[in-house]
Amino acid sequence: MSASQKIISWSELSKHNTMDSLWVAMDGKCYDVTEFIKEHPGGPKPIKYNSGKDATEAFVKVKHSDDAKEWREKFLIGTMEEKKCLAVRILTNPLTLIGIAVPLTAILVWRVYKSRQ
Numbered sequence: 001m002s003a004s005q006k007i008i009s010w011s012e013l014s015k016h017n018t019m020d021s022l023w024v025a026m027d028g029k030c031y032d033v034t035e036f037i038k039e040h041p042g043g044p045k046p047i048k049y050n051s052g053k054d055a056t057e058a059f060v061k062v063k064h065s066d067d068a069k070e071w072r073e074k075f076l077i078g079t080m081e082e083k084k085c086l087a088v089r090i091l092t093n094p095l096t097l098i099g100i101a102v103p104l105t106a107i108l109v110w111r112v113y114k115s116r117q
C-alpha cells in the first residue's frame with residue numbers, strides 16, 4: 001500500500017500535535033512534519049500551531065511557492081477520511097442515538113404498562 005492510499009481519520013490526526021509526532025492535513029492529504037519542522041523556512045511556530053489540524057487555508061494564505069508544494073509531498077503519509085456533513089455527524093453520534101432510544105423505550109414501557117391496567 002502506498003503512503004497516499006492509507007486513510008487517516010480526523011481523530012487520529014488530532015493526536016499528532018506534539019514535538020514527538022507532528023502531523024498536518026492539507027488539501028485532503030496528511031503529512032508527517034515531525035522532522036521537517038526543524039528545517040521549515042518559515043520557522044517552527046506556524047507548523048506547531050497547525051499540527052493535528054487541517055492547515056489547508058493557513059498553507060494557502062502564506063502563498064507558498066510551487067517548490068514548497070512539491071517539497072511537502074516527501075512527507076505524505078496518507079489521505080484524510082472524507083469530512084462528513086453536520087447532519088450525518090449528528091445522526092451517527094452515539095449520544096443522538098441514546099437520546100432517541102431512551103425516551104422511545106420509556107414511552108413504549110409506559111404504554112404497555114397502561115394497557116395492562
Ligand code: HEM
Nearest residue numbers: 031041042046047050055058059062063064065068071072
Ligand atoms: C510540509 C509542509 C510545508 C512545507 C514543505 C513548507 C515549505 C515552506 C517553504 C519552502 C517556505 C519558503 C517560502 C516558499 O518557498 O514558499 C515556507 C515559508 C513559510 N511557511 Fe511553510 N511549509 C509547509 C507548511 C506550512 C504550514 C502548515 C504553515 C502554516 C501556516 C506554514 C507557514 C509558513 C510561513 C509563515 C512561512 C514564511 C513566509 C514568509 O516569510 O513570507 N508552512 N514554507
